[in-house]
Amino acid sequence: MRWLLLKDLQILRRSPLQAVLLVAYPVLIAVLVGFAISRSPTKPRVAFLNEVPSDARVSVGTTELPKIGVNDRICERVECVKVKSRAEAVGEVRSGDVLAALVLPSELVERINSLSTPAPSTPKVEVIVNEDDPVKARLVNDRIDALLTQANLTIARRIAAEGGKFLGLVLDGGHFEVLGQRIGILGLRRSAQVLDELRALVPEGRRRRSLERVVRFTDLARDNLGTAVPLLARLTQPIAVDKEVVNASTPPLETFAIAVAATLTLAFVTVLLVGGSLALEREENAYPRLVRGLVSRRALLGEKVLLGTIAGLAVTLLMLGALTPFVALHWSRLGLWLLAIAAGGAGLAAAGAALGAAARDVRAVSLLAFMVTLPVALLSLVPSGAVGPALYDAIRLIAALFPFKPALQAIGGALDPAGPSIAPALLHLAILAAAYALLARFALRRFASV
Amino acid sequence: MRASGLVKRYGSREALRGVDLKTEPGELVAVIGPNGAGKTTLLSILAGIVKADAGEVSVPGGEVGWVPQQAALYRRLTVEENLLLFARLEGNGDPRGAVEEMLELTALSERRGDVVARLSGGNQQRINIAIGLLARPAVLLLDEPSVGLDPRQRARLWEFVGGLSESRDTTVVFSTHDIQEAERYGRRLLVLADGEALFDGEPGELRDAVRREAPEAAERDFETAFVAFLQHRGH
Numbered sequence: 001m002r003w004l005l006l007k008d009l010q011i012l013r014r015s016p017l018q019a020v021l022l023v024a025y026p027v028l029i030a031v032l033v034g035f036a037i038s039r040s041p042t043k044p045r046v047a048f049l050n051e052v053p054s055d056a057r058v059s060v061g062t063t064e065l066p067k068i069g070v071n072d073r074i075c076e077r078v079e080c081v082k083v084k085s086r087a088e089a090v091g092e093v094r095s096g097d098v099l100a101a102l103v104l105p106s107e108l109v110e111r112i113n114s115l116s117t118p119a120p121s122t123p124k125v126e127v128i129v130n131e132d133d134p135v136k137a138r139l140v141n142d143r144i145d146a147l148l149t150q151a152n153l154t155i156a157r158r159i160a161a162e163g164g165k166f167l168g169l170v171l172d173g174g175h176f177e178v179l180g181q182r183i184g185i186l187g188l189r190r191s192a193q194v195l196d197e198l199r200a201l202v203p204e205g206r207r208r209r210s211l212e213r214v215v216r217f218t219d220l221a222r223d224n225l226g227t228a229v230p231l232l233a234r235l236t237q238p239i240a241v242d243k244e245v246v247n248a249s250t251p252p253l254e255t256f257a258i259a260v261a262a263t264l265t266l267a268f269v270t271v272l273l274v275g276g277s278l279a280l281e282r283e284e285n286a287y288p289r290l291v292r293g294l295v296s297r298r299a300l301l302g303e304k305v306l307l308g309t310i311a312g313l314a315v316t317l318l319m320l321g322a323l324t325p326f327v328a329l330h331w332s333r334l335g336l337w338l339l340a341i342a343a344g345g346a347g348l349a350a351a352g353a354a355l356g357a358a359a360r361d362v363r364a365v366s367l368l369a370f371m372v373t374l375p376v377a378l379l380s381l382v383p384s385g386a387v388g389p390a391l392y393d394a395i396r397l398i399a400a401l402f403p404f405k406p407a408l409q410a411i412g413g414a415l416d417p418a419g420p421s422i423a424p425a426l427l428h429l430a431i432l433a434a435a436y437a438l439l440a441r442f443a444l445r446r447f448a449s450v
Numbered sequence: 451m452r453a454s455g456l457v458k459r460y461g462s463r464e465a466l467r468g469v470d471l472k473t474e475p476g477e478l479v480a481v482i483g484p485n486g487a488g489k490t491t492l493l494s495i496l497a498g499i500v501k502a503d504a505g506e507v508s509v510p511g512g513e514v515g516w517v518p519q520q521a522a523l524y525r526r527l528t529v530e531e532n533l534l535l536f537a538r539l540e541g542n543g544d545p546r547g548a549v550e551e552m553l554e555l556t557a558l559s560e561r562r563g564d565v566v567a568r569l570s571g572g573n574q575q576r577i578n579i580a581i582g583l584l585a586r587p588a589v590l591l592l593d594e595p596s597v598g599l600d601p602r603q604r605a606r607l608w609e610f611v612g613g614l615s616e617s618r619d620t621t622v623v624f625s626t627h628d629i630q631e632a633e634r635y636g637r638r639l640l641v642l643a644d645g646e647a648l649f650d651g652e653p654g655e656l657r658d659a660v661r662r663e664a665p666e667a668a669e670r671d672f673e674t675a676f677v678a679f680l681q682h683r684g685h
Contacts, residue, residue, distance in 0.1 A: 289536075294536070
């Protein structure tokens with residue numbers, strides 16, 4: 001077997017262009033897919049004009065709220081392109097350099113403050129969108145809506161917090177500053193106590209009954225205002241999210257993207273190399289000579305699977321090594337990586353051997369490898385809920401019949417320190433490797449025809 | 451080598467119908483016949499690649515070397531790498547020695563470092579045959595070895611093959627559909643047509659049989675006379 005392995009490596013060395021393509025093309029596809037997964041959805045570029053005076057503050061009653069930091073909050077969520085005028089903002093949108101423009105007019109804070117006056121006016125921000133592309137327009141609308149919802153929520157929280165303080169003052173008493181003067185507030189609780197004390201001093205009669213009515217009112221006001229404070233806080237976010245994670249095996253997005261890229265690389269390298277190498281034995285007319293007592297069919301298949309596993313392991317590790325400067329990879333888990341990649345490589349190599357045994361020549365097997373591997377890989381990435389239940393079940397079945405998904409699960413689990421055990425994926429791969437090897441052995445019978 | 455009563459069927463078609471063949475050491479036997487006569491099937495059965503439906507093959511002298519019609523070589527490997535690979539796979543105790551011997555035999559020592567794809571068809575066929583000889587077989591089977599070669603390459607190839615039977619006492623059985631080539635290089639001829647053995651003997655005996663059975667074509671060239679002989683036999 002080692003002489004055949006050596007021969008295949010020599011042939012690979014003699015075909016530098018094919019060898020480079022065999023490695024470079026899958027790595028390129030893998031990196032692109034990984035990049036697309038990890039970068040989506042990206043921050044849209046938005047032109048931003050803030051005309052609000054820097055000293056303007058939202059106020060509640062006579063109290064000015066602390067600075068909210070609108071610029072920072074908005075620019076956290078979108079890629080801000082700061083502009084100096086509305087005309088410049090419109091120009092940026094029209095040229096397509098930005099997806100939209102957001103203009104905060106100078107009177108925005110003034111209008112917000114008017115909400116607590118007898119003559120309120122509606123605060124408005126201006127959004128300029130170029131809707132030549134419906135997909136782009138939807139993305140921008142969603143982002144702007146989310147931004148405004150977030151801004152409204154932030155302001156509402158601040159107002160609720162300040163309002164709560166005022167209510168607390170009315171309820172419990174205390175001090176507050178007006179025009180530099182410190183004013184003491186008795187508060188409803190203390191008022192009730194004072195009135196209670198006075199009631200004992202007032203003789204029975206009309207005045208006492210009036211006083212008792214005032215006491216009852218203060219009690220009622222105290223009790224109801226007591227519930228108003230938490231109610232006010234609740235108004236800003238009446239519905240809370242109680243998130244329960246039911247599938248804890250999902251790795252972080254970045255790890256998942258790396259696992260996808262690594263598995264794609266592994267899949268293409270092994271399937272193409274093993275399938276092509278096996279078909280080459282036939283193309284070179286060497287197969288009948290080999291199996292005529294020199295090598296058993298089983299040994300020949302074993303050699304091809306070993307070749308694919310070694311090459312896949314080397315290229316995948318190379319790719320992970322190249323990614324190390326850009327992403328945090330846990331090299332301390334190298335042992336698990338090797339196990340997962342080797343098992344995935346063996347499963348995929350066995351599938352490649354089955355394709356190679358079924359095809360008549362190297363070109364046919366290359367085409368077949370792409371036609372099978374790419375759709376199966378993409379199907380394996382379809383998340384649950386993205387399609388109807390029946391279609392998803394069909395996709396799951398197809399994905400389970402090809403070694404890509406279990407290889408992805410094994411490599412993902414090996415890369416993620418908080419990931420699940422890779423044992424089930426390894427078992428799945430072992431079963432598929434055996435099944436495909438059997439299929440390849442059966443298909444090799446056709447090779448014998450001379 | 452002795453083969454007796456070989457029968458092979460592909461579905462309803464009988465490719466071989468009870469063919470017998472016996473060879474002596476150092477003999478050069480040509481199996482001739484038109485396309486579809488059963489030549490490749492016979493050699494494949496003798497080589498052990500295809501199983502006969504009936505009949506027996508025995509090779510008391512040792513192993514059978516088989517050289518397929520199309521060169522079974524790795525075109526991206528050099529001459530030396532091809533020979534070394536197959537010598538190792540044969541389990542040869544001295545693979546490098548065997549390679550040197552074959553390079554000398556094929557007179558391709560100077561081209562040992564050339565990749566096979568750069569060799570002429572004739573030289574590729576020489577390497578193809580040399581690989582068949584690596585196991586030092588008692589019998590060497592060549593399936594249409596001269597197909598696709600120009601006359602000069604063909605002449606050199608037959609010189610090489612003739613040398614094998616003389617110098618190494620190797621029995622060579624080759625198939626061809628070229629009657630003149632068979633008559634020129636074969637010391638014994640086995641004529642097959644539609645899976646049936648029509649003649650087994652020396653070239654001179656075949657000429658006699660042709661004259662006897664197709665006298666109307668006896669004065670014309672041997673190929674025309676041979677075709678008339680086949681037609682006379684109902685093929």
